[in-house]
Each structure stands twice: as structure tokens, then as C-alpha cells.
Amino acid sequence: MAEPRGYDELVRRLAAAVRGASLYNADHPLVRRGIDTLTGLATSALQHDDPIVVGFIGDEVVVNARRLLRSAAMLIGFARDMRERRIEKITIARGVTRDELRWFVIELADRRAARPLAARLEQRGVHRITVGRINVETVEDENAGIQAARRVYGSAVETAETLWQAAKAGDQPDPNAARRIIDSLAKLVSQDRTSLMALTALKKYDSYTFTHMVNVSVLSMAQARALNLEGPMLREFGFAALMHDIGKVNTPLEVLNKPDKLTREEFDVMKQHVVDGAHILRRTPEMPALAPVVAFEHHLRQDLSGYPEKIGHRDLNLCTQIVSIADVYDALRSNRIYREGLPSERIRAIMTQKDSPAFNTRLLRRFINLMGLFPVGTLVRLGTDEVGVVTHEHPMDPFRPQVKILLDRLGERCEEPILANTWETDDRGQFRWAVVEAVDPDAVSLDPLSFMA
Numbered sequence: 001m002a003e004p005r006g007y008d009e010l011v012r013r014l015a016a017a018v019r020g021a022s023l024y025n026a027d028h029p030l031v032r033r034g035i036d037t038l039t040g041l042a043t044s045a046l047q048h049d050d051p052i053v054v055g056f057i058g059d060e061v062v063v064n065a066r067r068l069l070r071s072a073a074m075l076i077g078f079a080r081d082m083r084e085r086r087i088e089k090i091t092i093a094r095g096v097t098r099d100e101l102r103w104f105v106i107e108l109a110d111r112r113a114a115r116p117l118a119a120r121l122e123q124r125g126v127h128r129i130t131v132g133r134i135n136v137e138t139v140e141d142e143n144a145g146i147q148a149a150r151r152v153y154g155s156a157v158e159t160a161e162t163l164w165q166a167a168k169a170g171d172q173p174d175p176n177a178a179r180r181i182i183d184s185l186a187k188l189v190s191q192d193r194t195s196l197m198a199l200t201a202l203k204k205y206d207s208y209t210f211t212h213m214v215n216v217s218v219l220s221m222a223q224a225r226a227l228n229l230e231g232p233m234l235r236e237f238g239f240a241a242l243m244h245d246i247g248k249v250n251t252p253l254e255v256l257n258k259p260d261k262l263t264r265e266e267f268d269v270m271k272q273h274v275v276d277g278a279h280i281l282r283r284t285p286e287m288p289a290l291a292p293v294v295a296f297e298h299h300l301r302q303d304l305s306g307y308p309e310k311i312g313h314r315d316l317n318l319c320t321q322i323v324s325i326a327d328v329y330d331a332l333r334s335n336r337i338y339r340e341g342l343p344s345e346r347i348r349a350i351m352t353q354k355d356s357p358a359f360n361t362r363l364l365r366r367f368i369n370l371m372g373l374f375p376v377g378t379l380v381r382l383g384t385d386e387v388g389v390v391t392h393e394h395p396m397d398p399f400r401p402q403v404k405i406l407l408d409r410l411g412e413r414c415e416e417p418i419l420a421n422t423w424e425t426d427d428r429g430q431f432r433w434a435v436v437e438a439v440d441p442d443a444v445s446l447d448p449l450s451f452m453a
């Protein structure tokens, strides 16, 4: 697989070529050279990866499911431009020619053309480059898809802010506003989880407090959903997760946003948010009973270390255990004023540190699987109970890789391994396969890498 750096360069060159073609004549030496470079980069990237899918999600550019590391102003501008023109992804397939790239760049740069871009590309004989919308899961509901997810996410963040401000002013947060937003998030978590999860991965500095509330809610509902919780119970989990840090409205900003390590006294002030949160939520009418419990417990570890201290024996609520995983994960992943968000491998390493009593190991393992970390070479079990090795990641949907099936449902070795494209649906629109979990190679005595060729 090509290095993210290579992708970075490829997208930059594409953006530069399009800009060049909009400023100069297509035969201008600058444009010609730009297209030459682009052709070279695309051809070499396509030797490792086919196709290459460049997706635009918010201000981010994602190539083959990897977010580009250095989102320079130019890339942000390019992403916005594409989004405004309703281009959510560009797919480039192996065998693409210089001529196809050239026409693609010229047509993309032409903003005055009346005919749709796809039709113009077709007319130019460009077959190995296509543009389209991101539609990661085939869902009946026409509201589904990344656009709908983005709208719901945006208004959830706004609602989170309103709830926060109300609590800060000493008023009661409006449970009905919260409930409405949880309803739509829950619906999306059930239907179009991938779009929503992609949104929670967007990194923003400015409204961390509110995006964190929404992200923890979404990540908790996704976990709950994977445990087969549905309906009112699922929403109650989402609700409690949304409000987990509400007690921080009483934490002074200089403590809340302090870039350096907190002093002992400051940490004591910070710890107060779990008790304050439980108070606020307990006196809010119509708040689910679970909400104050989760607010109170969410910094307790499995061995009841953490805080609040000296609380005697108790069993942590399942929702608390789910929320604390989502909470730490989102905090590590987000950009803060004082540090950049960490890459998933680092987060994974931190969260799975041996002997750490922080999380419920079983839930944590499920969470890591759920986050779609099925890199190529991972052994996975499918819903059919067959076991196989991931041979390709889906460009946009980390939950639906290509899997080479090695063991049948009885655990017998397949004579002829079958390739399962888990994103494919049957005639009724149902997915034919689903990846359930990663499998430890030792447990089935298989060396996945030997089946990769």
C-alpha cells in the first residue's frame, strides 16, 4: 500500500494541476508539466493500490480510508471546492492514461460548463477516473448518506452547546432538545454508522467541549448497538454519554483549558466535575436515571481506582464502562490546544497497555474491532462463521474489507479460497457478508500472511 506521504503529494499535485488549468491554457508548459508529474505519481501509486479513492469529508481529504496527515491550506481549499461542487469522491483506477488525467484536469477546472462533469468525462473518453458521492452503505432511507450524517452531527453539536450553556447559567438543560438529537443520532448509528463515525473523526480545536459530548455519545451508541442494544435503551445510553461531563460547567476555565500538567489542587477541582454532574442531572426532570450514574462513575476504573475516591464497593454500570472507553478514545484522538490528536495505532497502544485496569478488556477488544481496524493481513471471522484474511481495505468503509475465506463454517480448510467482497449486496439489497471480529491467528493455527499472495 502506498505511503500516506505519496497520497499527500498526489492530491497536492492534482489540486495544483486543476488550479493551473483554470489559470492558463491547457497547452501552457506549466500545465503540461503538472500533468506529467501527476501521471507519474498516479501510475506509481496504482501499482500498490487499485483503485485510489480520494474522498472529501468536511475540510479533510481522505485517500483510501486514510486521512492525509498535513492538511495544508491548499488541501482544505481543494476539499471545500470539491464539496461545494458536490463531488465527494474521485476514483482513479489502474491503467489510467496521461490523456485521461489531462482531460480530467481540464474538465474539472472548467467551472462554466453547463453539462455535468460525469457526462463531460464520458464524452472525452475518460473511463478510469470517476467522480461521485460517498455512499458507504446501501440504505433504503433517502436521508441516509454522509450529507444527512453531517447535518445531524452539526445540529447535535449546536444542541450540545445549548445544553451546556443552560447548565452553566444554573438552569436545567432541556431534556427534550437532548432527546430529539439523540433520536436522530441513534437512527444514524443504526443505519449509517460509517458516515457518522467518519464525522466523529474530524478534528476541531474550537469547540472541543461540544464535539466531545457528541462524539462520546455516538461512539457509545455504536458500541451499544454492536452489543445488540436497540430502541429506548440505546437512546438512554446515548443520552447519558452526551451528558457525562456536564459537571465541568462548574470547572474554572483556567483549569479546564490548562495546557500544562495540573497541580494537585487544580486536579482536585477538576475531579469535582463527576459529583457536580451527577447533581445537575439528578435534579433535571425527565433525565434518564442512567445519566447521573454515568456522570458519577465515568472516571472510575475496573478496580475502582480513579475518582471519586472512597466510594465503597460497587459494580460499574455497563453504560459507564462503554462511555469511559469512548471518552478516553475521543480525548486522545482530538486535537487540543496543547497537542495534536494521536494516530490510531498510538491510541490503541495506550488503551491496551497490559495490566491496565482502566477498561473492561472484553468491551475494549470489541471497541477496537468496531473502530474498523481490520488492516490488510488481519484474520477475521465473518457473520457466516467462516474465517478469512483481509486482502484489501475498502477505500471508504473500513468495516467492509475484501476477505479471502480460508476456513468454512465448520472450521475446515477451504480447498479453493473464495474472495468475499463484504461490501457487495445480493438481489434483495442485503449484504452477503459481514465482518464480525478479528481472530487471533494462533487460535486457528493459520498464518494469515502466507495467504496474501
Ligand SMILES: [Fe+2]
Residues within 6 Å of the ligand: 244, 245, 273, 298, 299
Ligand atoms: Fe470527565
Ligand SMILES: [Fe+2]
Residues within 6 Å of the ligand: 212, 244, 245, 327
Ligand atoms: Fe469526557
